[in-house]
Amino acid sequence: MMVKSPHQSILGKMSYIIFRTRWGGSLTFIALLTLWQLGSMFKLIHPVYIPKVTEILQALYGVIVSGELPAHYKMTLFRMFAGYCISLIIGVPCGLIIGYNRAVFNLTEPVIELCRPTPVSAIIPIVILLLGVGNEMKIFIVAWASFWPILVNVIDGVHGVDRTLMETARTFGATPWELFKKIILQAASPHIVTGMRVSVAISLIVTVVAEMLAGNNGIGFFILDAERTFRIPEMYAGVFSLAAIGYVVNRLFVLLESFVMAWYKGLTSKEAK
Amino acid sequence: MNLLSVNDISKEFVSANQHTFAIEKIGFEVKEHEFISVVGPSGCGKTTLLMMLSGLMPPTSGEIILKGSKVDTPPPGLILLFQDYSRSLLPWRKVLKNVCFGLELKRQRRWFNGQDLKKQAEKYLEAVGLLKFKNHYPWQLSGGMQQRVAIARALACEPTLMLMDEPFGSLDAQTRAELEDFLLQIWERFRQTIIFVTHDIEEGVYLSDRVIVLAESPSRIVKEFQNDLPRPRDQIETRTDPRFLEIRNEILRMITHKEKDRGVENDGKESPSKYLG
Numbered sequence: 035m036m037v038k039s040p041h042q043s044i045l046g047k048m049s050y051i052i053f054r055t056r057w058g059g060s061l062t063f064i065a066l067l068t069l070w071q072l073g074s075m076f077k078l079i080h081p082v083y084i085p086k087v088t089e090i091l092q093a094l095y096g097v098i099v100s101g102e103l104p105a106h107y108k109m110t111l112f113r114m115f116a117g118y119c120i121s122l123i124i125g126v127p128c129g130l131i132i133g134y135n136r137a138v139f140n141l142t143e144p145v146i147e148l149c150r151p152t153p154v155s156a157i158i159p160i161v162i163l164l165l166g167v168g169n170e171m172k173i174f175i176v177a178w179a180s181f182w183p184i185l186v187n188v189i190d191g192v193h194g195v196d197r198t199l200m201e202t203a204r205t206f207g208a209t210p211w212e213l214f215k216k217i218i219l220q221a222a223s224p225h226i227v228t229g230m231r232v233s234v235a236i237s238l239i240v241t242v243v244a245e246m247l248a249g250n251n252g253i254g255f256f257i258l259d260a261e262r263t264f265r266i267p268e269m270y271a272g273v274f275s276l277a278a279i280g281y282v283v284n285r286l287f288v289l290l291e292s293f294v295m296a297w298y299k300g301l302t303s304k305e306a307k
Numbered sequence: 308m309n310l311l312s313v314n315d316i317s318k319e320f321v322s323a324n325q326h327t328f329a330i331e332k333i334g335f336e337v338k339e340h341e342f343i344s345v346v347g348p349s350g351c352g353k354t355t356l357l358m359m360l361s362g363l364m365p366p367t368s369g370e371i372i373l374k375g376s377k378v379d380t381p382p383p384g385l386i387l388l389f390q391d392y393s394r395s396l397l398p399w400r401k402v403l404k405n406v407c408f409g410l411e412l413k414r415q416r417r418w419f420n421g422q423d424l425k426k427q428a429e430k431y432l433e434a435v436g437l438l439k440f441k442n443h444y445p446w447q448l449s450g451g452m453q454q455r456v457a458i459a460r461a462l463a464c465e466p467t468l469m470l471m472d473e474p475f476g477s478l479d480a481q482t483r484a485e486l487e488d489f490l491l492q493i494w495e496r497f498r499q500t501i502i503f504v505t506h507d508i509e510e511g512v513y514l515s516d517r518v519i520v521l522a523e524s525p526s527r528i529v530k531e532f533q534n535d536l537p538r539p540r541d542q543i544e545t546r547t548d549p550r551f552l553e554i555r556n557e558i559l560r561m562i563t564h565k566e567k568d569r570g571v572e573n574d575g576k577e578s579p580s581k582y583l584g
Contacts, residue, residue, distance in 0.1 A: 198394040205361050205387040206464065207414035216408070220399050297399040301446050 085267045093267035094274055103256065103275060110253040113169060114241040117176025118234060125181045125233075126226060129188025134218065139189070150186060154179040154240055158247060167248035172241065179240040180233035187232070191225025192218055224298045231287045238280055310500050311337040311360075311468060316369030317525075318355055328525035329355045332369070335519060335528065337502065339467070342494060344511030344534075345504045346558065347521030353504045356526065357470050360502065361387040373468065383414055386461040390473040392454040396445040402456050403441035406432050409464040431463040432456075434493065451482035455489070462497060471503045475510070484542050487514060491540060508562075512536075512554050513545060520558055529561060 052058045067087050073079040074086040097103040132139050132146075158175060165171040195218050203217050245254025253272055260269035292299065318330040329352045337343060347353055358364040360371060362381040371378040373385065381387075386409070389395040396405050406428040409415060432438045435455040437448075445453050454474060461469055474490075475483045491514065494501055505511050511518050518532040536551055545551055 196394050198389055198391050199397065201358075201363055201387075202389060202395040203408075204363060205381045205385070206409040206412055207381055207383060208412050212412055216411070217397070220397070223399075295399075297444055300444060301398045304446050 082266060085270065089267045090270040090274060093265075094271035097268055097271055103253075103272070106251055106253045106256045107275075107279075109251045110241055110245065113172045113244070113252065114176060114237050117173045117241070118180050118237040120173070120177040121179075121181040121184055121233060121237070122230065124177075125184035125229070126188055129185045129226075129229075130192060130214075130218070130222075132185070133189040133192025133222070134214065146182075146185065150182040155243065158244070162248065171248070172244040172252075175244050176237045176240050180237040183232040183236060184226075184229040187225045187229025188222065191222030191229075194225065195221040224295050227287075227291055227294060231284075231291070234283055234287060235280070238276070238283065242276065309336045310339045310341075310374060312372040313337075313360070314370050314372065316359060316366035316371060318352070318359060318364070319367040330359075330366075331525040331527045333521075333526065333528055334369070335531065337468075337500060339500055340498050341517065342501045342515045343503065343517050343519060344515035345502060345519045345521060346506065346508050346511040347526065348523050348562070349506045351521050351523035352526030353506075353521065354472055356521075357387060357472050357502075357504055361385060361470055363387070384467040385470065386464060386466040386468075387470045388457055388461055388472065388474050390476045392450065392457045392474075393446070395457055396453060396460075398444065398446055400445075401441065402437065402443050402445060402448070403428055403432060405445060405456055406460045406463050409460055415464060428459075428463050431459040434462065434496070435459040435489070449482075450478050451486055454478065454486065458490070458493065462493065462499075465497075466499055468500045468502070471501065473505050474503075476505070476507075483510075488540075488542065490514065491538075495539070508555055508558050509546065512551060512558070513540060513542075518554070518558065520561060522562070530558075532558065 052061060070079075070084070071087040074081050074084055074089075094103075132142055154175060157178065161171050161174055161178075165174055199217055199221060200213065203213050208216065241252070242254035242257075245252035246258045249255055253276060257269055257272035257276075260266070260272060313333060313335050315332045315334045316330065317328065317332055320327045320329055333356065345353060345356070355364070359366045360378070362371075362378045362385070365379060373382050376382070378385075397408060400408065403425070407424055410424045410427055429438060429441070432441055435458055437452060437455055437459065440448060440452065445456055448456065458474075475486050478486065487510065490501075503511070503514055512532075512534060515534050518534055520529045520532070521527065522529045532554055534554060536545055536548060536554075
C-alpha cells in the first residue's frame with residue numbers, strides 16, 4: 035500500500051486504511067456488490083429480475099464488444115453535449131447581463147421564477163408537439179433543463195460580487211467593460227462553475243428520459259428496450275454504464291474546479307477556520 | 308495652489324418618507340503634499356464624505372474641484388483606500404497581480420507594455436516590503452500585510468491624492484502603530500497628498516499636518532486644527548509631547564462638549580473614551 039500508516043500492527047494498518055483513507059469507500063462499494071451477488075446466487079432476491087453482478091458485467095462486456103452500447107452512447111452523448119453547450123452559450127451571457135443590469139433583472143425575474151421550477155417532464159409534450167420526436171426535441175429539452183440552473187447561478191454569482199471590490203475598481207478608473215471583465219466575471223466564476231456542474235448532471239438525466247420517451251436509439255432507449263425484450267442483464271448493464279459515465283463526468287468537473295478555482299478553495303477554507 | 312477645493316458640499320439621502328441630511332455644507336481646501344486627518348465619531352458620515360471626494364457618489368449640492376476640474380466620476384490621480392482590505396483586494400489574484408491591477412486599466416495606458424508594468428508593480432511592492440510575498444494570495448497574508456498590499460497597489464498608480472478610510476481600523480494596536488509609521492515614511496518618500504479619515508483622535512493628530520474635526524448627524528466641520536508637531540514623528544516622543552496632548556485634549560473636549568450641548572439627542576450614555584480608539 036502507498037498509504038502511510040502510523041500504526042504498526044497489521045490490524046492497525048487495516049483499520050487505518052478503512053476508516054481514515056478514501057479506500058474505505060471503495061470497500062463499502064465492493065461489499066454491497068458482493069451482497070448483491072450472494073443474494074442473487076442463493077436466490078434470496080429474484081435471480082431473473084435482479085441477476086447476479088457477474089452476469090451483468092458479462093452482459094456489459096458483451097454489448098460493449100458488439101458495438102451496440104457504443105453506438106447508443108454516441109447518440110446520447112451527442113444530444114447531451116449539444117443541449118448542454120446550447121444552454122451554456124445562452125445561459126452564461128444571459129445570466130451575466132441579467133445580473134449586471136438591475137432593469138433587465140426586474141423585467142425578467144418573474145418569468146425566470148415561473149419557468150425555472152416548472153418540471154421539465156411537463157413541457158415534454160409541448161416540445162414533441164412543436165418539434166416532433168427527433169433529435170431537435172431531445173436537444174431542446176436538454177438545453178431547456180440545464181439552462182435554468184446555469185442562469186440562476188450566474189445571476190447569483192454576479193449579485194454576490196462584493197461592493198467594496200467594485201468600488202475599488204471604480205476608484206482606479208475601471209471602465210464598465212473593465213469592471214465586467216476583470217471583476218465581475220472573475221468574482222462570479224465559482225458560481226458559474228457550480229451552475230455548470232449542476233447542469234451537466236441534469237443534462238444527462240434529461241437526455242436519458244427523453245430517449246426513453248421517443249426514438250429508437252440512445253442509452254435511454256437501450257435500457258427501456260432491453261427491459262421490454264426481457265434482456266434483463268443488458269438492462270442492468272445499461273444502468274451500470276450510466277453510473278460510470280455520471281461518475282466520470284462529475285470527476286472531470288471536480289478537476290476543472292480545482293484547476294480553475296484554486297484561489298476560491300483556499301479563500302473559503304480560510305474563512306471557515 | 309490648492310490641489311483640492313471642497314465647496315460647501317451637502318449630501319441628503321431621500322427615502323420613501325424622509326429626507327436625511329448626512330452631510331451639511333462641508334467646505335475645505337487641501338494644498339499639495341499636505342497630510343490631512345479627518346476625525347469624528349463613528350457613523351458621522353466620514354465614509355460618505357470620502358465617497359463624494361472620490362467621485363463614487365455625487366453630492367446633493369456644492370462641488371468638488373480637483374486640480375481645476377470638477378469631480379463627478381472617479382478622477383485620475385486619486386485613489387481611495389478602504390478600511391476593509393480583505394474585501395478590496397482581488398482574492399483570485401496573487402499579490403503581485405493585485406498590485407498590477409490599477410496599472411492594467413486603460414486609464415494608465417503609459418504602463419501598457421507588460422514588462423514595465425510588472426517592474427512598476429514590483430518597485431512599489433518592494434517599497435512596502437512585501438516583494439518576497441509576490442506569489443502568495445492575499446488571503447494567505449496577515450491583515451497588516453494585506454493592507455500594505457492595498458497601499459502598494461494604490462502607490463503603483465502614483466496618485467497625487469490618496470484618500471484613506473480608516474485604513475488601520477481593523478488592525479491590532481501593535482500592527483497599527485507600525486503601519487502608521489510606515490505610512491509616514493511612504494508619504495515622506497513619495498510626497499502624495501493624503502486625506503486620512505479616522506475615528507481615533509490620537510491617530511489623526513499623530514499623522515497629520517492639519518486635523519479637520521467633524522460632528523455627527525448631519526456631519527459638519529466643527530473646527531480645523533493646524534498641527535505643527537515636529538516631524539519626523541515618533542510613536543513615543545510625539546505622543547508624549549505636551550503639544551500633542553494639548554491638541555488631542557482640545558479636540559476631545561470640543562467633541563464631548565458638543566455632545567453635552569445636544570443633551571436631548573445624547574443623554575450621556577456615550578463616554579468620551581470612544582474617541583480614543
